[in-house]
Amino acid sequence: xxxxxxxxxxxxxxxxxxxxxxxxxxxxxxxxxxxxxxxxxxxxxxxxxxxxxxxxxxxxxxxxxxxxxxxxxxxxxxxxxxxxxxxxxxxxxxxxxxxxxxxxxxx
Numbered sequence: 001x002x003x004x005x006x007x008x009x010x011x012x013x014x015x016x017x018x019x020x021x022x023x024x025x026x027x028x029x030x031x032x033x034x035x036x037x038x039x040x041x042x043x044x045x046x047x048x049x050x051x052x053x054x055x056x057x058x059x060x061x062x063x064x065x066x067x068x069x070x071x072x073x074x075x076x077x078x079x080x081x082x083x084x085x086x087x088x089x090x091x092x093x094x095x096x097x098x099x100x101x102x103x104x105x106x107x
Contacts, residue, residue, distance in 0.1 A: 002027060006036060006045065006096075007103040013038045018058035018067065020048055025107060032107070034058075034094065037078045039065050043096040044078040045105055051089055 006021050013019040013036060021034040035048035035058035044065075048058050055069040057076060062068070066075040066084060075084035076091055083089040094105040 001106045003097070003104050004107050005102050005104050006034065009098075009100075009102055012036070012043065012103055015039070015041070016062050018060070018062060020056060020058040021045070034105075035067065035078075036096070036103070037062055037067060039078055042079075043098060043103055045094040045096050046076065046078055046081050047091045047093075049091075050074050050076065051091060052083070052086075 015038050017038060019036045021036050023032050033048045034045045037044045039062060048056050050057060050069040052074050053069060053071045057067045057069055060069050065078050067078050068075050073085050081091040081093040094107060097104045
């Protein structure tokens with residue numbers, strides 16, 4: 001794993017908001033599309049694509065710790081990655097590490 005900067009603090013989403021992050025891993029050159037959320041005072045990152053309908057989660061609404069896509073049956077827990085109504089569906093999540101110069105994830 002490596003520590004990768006995903007966002008400047010000035011560009012981080014506000015409370016209850018999301019931000020789409022597109023990055024290329026600096027070592028593997030693998031592309032990632034993440035949704036960065038600020039919920040209940042903490043930053044969370046998970047894959048930015050609903051596995052059920054393909055909608056980008058970062059552009060949709062956030063209700064507590066759940067990101068809602070267009071489908072009312074798809075509420076994704078931003079910390080744990082599970083779907084509220086189908087716990088067998090799980091999206092990859094990434095621990096966000098706030099540092100003085102920005103937000104990082106271990107990836």
